[in-house]
Amino acid sequence: MTEAKFRENKLFDIAFMGLRAAIATIFIVQGSGKFDPGFAGFLTNIGVPVELQIPIALAETIGGILLIIGVLSRISSSILSIIILGAIFHVKGASNLTGEGGFAIDLMLLAGVLLIIVAGPGRVSISHLAKKIPRFLH
Secondary structure: OOHHHHHOOHHHHHHHHHHHHHHHHHHHHHHHHOOOHHHHHHHHHOOOOHHHHHHHHHHHHHHHHHHHHOOOHHHHHHHHHHHHHHHHHHHOOOOOOOOOOOOHHHHHHHHHHHHHHHHOOOOOOHHHHHHHHHHHHO
């Protein structure tokens, strides 16, 4: 099966939407937890300015929401990839792939958002539907 035909497959569309939804759910849950005042203390302990608490929390939460609905997916994935790289290298020190302080899940999330940056949101997205609206108006 050629790549073009594979990408036209409905199962591909559903699987890609599932990937976006899974990544988005993780970011929404993690991001909403970062509004807690305890996260500000954590940032201070790792040498990150406490003023970044709200921008990080908003980026993860709003970025996750945008991924689920499929709007500005490449931009939000780019921002989320920067946050993940910060988690891997600054927070976890990129020292252990597994175990205590491991970054295996972060690496999987990074791979997922990089895929979304390259492939876009897919056909099950508001962005894809918005492209079709002008055709219906004529």
